Amino acid sequence: MDNCIFCKIASGEIPSNTLYEDESFRVILDNGPATKGHALVLPKEHYANLFEIPDDVLAGAVKVAKKVSLTMKEKLACDGLNLVQNNGETAGQTVMHFHLHIIPRYEGDGQHILWKPTSPSAEELAQIRDVITGA
Numbered sequence: 001m002d003n004c005i006f007c008k009i010a011s012g013e014i015p016s017n018t019l020y021e022d023e024s025f026r027v028i029l030d031n032g033p034a035t036k037g038h039a040l041v042l043p044k045e046h047y048a049n050l051f052e053i054p055d056d057v058l059a060g061a062v063k064v065a066k067k068v069s070l071t072m073k074e075k076l077a078c079d080g081l082n083l084v085q086n087n088g089e090t091a092g093q094t095v096m097h098f099h100l101h102i103i104p105r106y107e108g109d110g111q112h113i114l115w116k117p118t119s120p121s122a123e124e125l126a127q128i129r130d131v132i133t134g135a
């Protein structure tokens with residue numbers, strides 16, 4: 001895709017701090033990291049989001065994320081780790097090229113990747129279940 005910053009980074013046209021690379025993926029350090037080591041798994045092919053990425057490429061991205069996460073656990077001694085993946089502006093996606101965030105977490109890092117729980121009734125839960133499953 002012309003004019004996609006992550007296509008250019010993934011292909012190597014734009015230099016990046018690369019942690020891992022293979023035929024299909026490049027893992028780079030995020031340049032606005034939430035924590036030390038925050039990285040992005042980029043497929044080399046352009047897919048805008050979860051809805052567009054083929055299953056096999058998605059599976060490959062998750063495998064790569066696990067590999068890099070295990071290395072981070074060892075090398076950074078993080079206390080935890082979040083995998084985050086945003087789809088659409090409403091969900092916080094700012095770069096429209098599929099990417100998986102790997103965010104190492106450290107005690108007291110002050111970051112919040114959680115949501116505010118709500119309290120739907122049993123009926124409301126059942127209703128949304130039926131809408132999704134088509135029951």
Ligand code: 5GP
Pocket residue numbers: 005016028029030031032033040085086092093094095096
């Ligand atoms: P999103 O909000 O789309 O899920 O995440 C986009 C991420 O890409 C952000 O965390 C942002 O800091 C990062 N980012 C945006 N542009 C660049 C760039 O040119 N280089 C790098 N390394 N990261 C970028």
Ligand code: ZN
Pocket residue numbers: 001004005006007008045046047096097
């Ligand atoms: Zn792209």
